[in-house]
Amino acid sequence: MQDRNTIEQDVATIRRIEAVPRILRAVVEITGMRFAAVARVTESRWIACAVLDELGFGLEPGGELELETTICNEIRQHQQAVIFGHAREHPVFAEHHTPRIYGLESYVSVPILRANGEFFGTLCAIDARPADIEAPGILKSIELFAELIGLQLELVEDLDAARRGLSASHVREALLERTEEEIRDLLQPLVTNLYLLQTSRTLAEDDRRLLQDMDASCRAVARLLREKLDRILADVGADA
Template sequence: MTHSEFLPDIDAIRSIDAVPVILSMVKHLTGMRFAAVARVTDKHWVACAVDDSIDFGLQPGGELVLESTICHEIRQHRKPVIFGHATAHPIFSLHHTPKTYGLESYISIPIIKANGDFFGTLCAIDSVPANLDEPAIAQTLTLFAQLIAMSLDTQNQLKATKLQLNDANELGRLREQFIAVLGHDLRTPLSAIRMSADLLETKTADKRSLNLISAIRNSSTRMGVLIENILDFARGRLGGGIPVQRKLVDDLQATLQMTLEEIQVSHPHVTIIHSLNLPAGVYCDALRISQLLSNLLGNAVTHGSTTPPIILSAYSENDEIVLSLTNQGTPIPAQLMPLLFEPFTRSEAGQRSEGLGLGLYIAAQIAAAHNGTLSVSSTLESGTSFVARFPAQFKWL
């Protein structure tokens, strides 16, 4: 029976989308048939996530006797342990762990959080030997362990941030520290994960491996979007609003077309009927308007029905630029409408928890930064429609 004190750790690992892909990649890269993320304390070894092809018998929440594991030693010295052939190894041929569990190959990488706390290990085992001499294996698994640690840190930081945001006296300090953490400490390891995926892609032609690499890249991209959304939230709520750099642009329509195509490629099962008819010389921040459209499309794809097509229109009307997006699905409840453009309200409204509930808030802030508006209507007959409007030209106030 799992100790209740470890349920939050198991839930935290379960909520990291990339973990199942990471465990599958660990098995593929090492040739081993069991991989896991373990929580390791001074008294317990608890499995948080498992990918088992050898019927080892562990499930999330399952425990091993701490002293029977090598992870117990790793917790003390905080260094990886790797061997591919235990019975031929000068040290591990005599070690009690391979003998106890019948192991020949083993790799375990410590997961250490940003504050130096030891969380546990990313590990793989097998009863048959494996070739683990290639340095890229240890390097790649170390990057995976860093990604898991970074994700755990992000979860903790977000929880702490929601509590801190209730205290207006802490806003100044929070702005400086929070933006610094997001802008550097989270982006740096995320860049390492992306580069690692790119490197792996150049070294294999195996279709399954390429699919797994693509999944890692997609997960890191999604995490990057979350980080950027939180940065925008921090700037919008804690600073002077989401920054925009407005200028006359002649290619706003082309920019929005690229955004539309990116969403379509990411969601090939969704049909988007669009009509883009925008003039040249629009006074705006084209990248921010593109972000506004991306957030609206992402919201429609995630929360609307994917069977009827999404209808998108962009046009000029009465010296204003209008972006209109309509999708079908269950109407938005009336009690949710006042909260729709507020941050961190999705779970309170009982919606699915993809993302952080910041997309519509940021879209509304971008519209406001352009002296415009973002409105919504939702009925069973007409569907849910978001309409953004902002002046097409600069106006003296």
């Protein structure tokens, strides 16, 4: 089952797509039907992301229908559009539970897919009265609208990912800079004192070699700390 927070993020993403209200208006005008919506449909939930309701159906954005009562649940499984203009006269949908439960006569719903082909939900329209919607051009137009929503969905999600990556990059750079300063503050006095001792004219040769070894060790420690820090930050970035 998909995480509740992820589903809510998906719903919020649809609401950010400026074209969606215009698409719903176009669907209503093309079909002559009085209710249109974009729905997020998962294995367990049907959630309205955006709604245009001139029918008085009573469903608001964020509202839910019981998944098993919807035709969208079937579309999630076979990913094919469903359309009928007069349920009571339709050879299949005259006896289907969805028109009976919701009092529908006309219905159209097409799958919304992400750019990678993953099923997201549906673009649908309904009405309690029959509608002349079974002409091929109407379904094709709604399918194109659904495709546009899918593309816009991908663009918004890619933009969000880029922003998160940029923010994470800034955080990592700030952490790296601060840690480097702390390492430098700890090692710099030692390195400086070693340098001063090495330049002393009274220092014995054996002591000078010992100081050189100490200086090399300090530099190796600084290099090792930097390499480990880089690896840790890279791992954190990969998990973000």
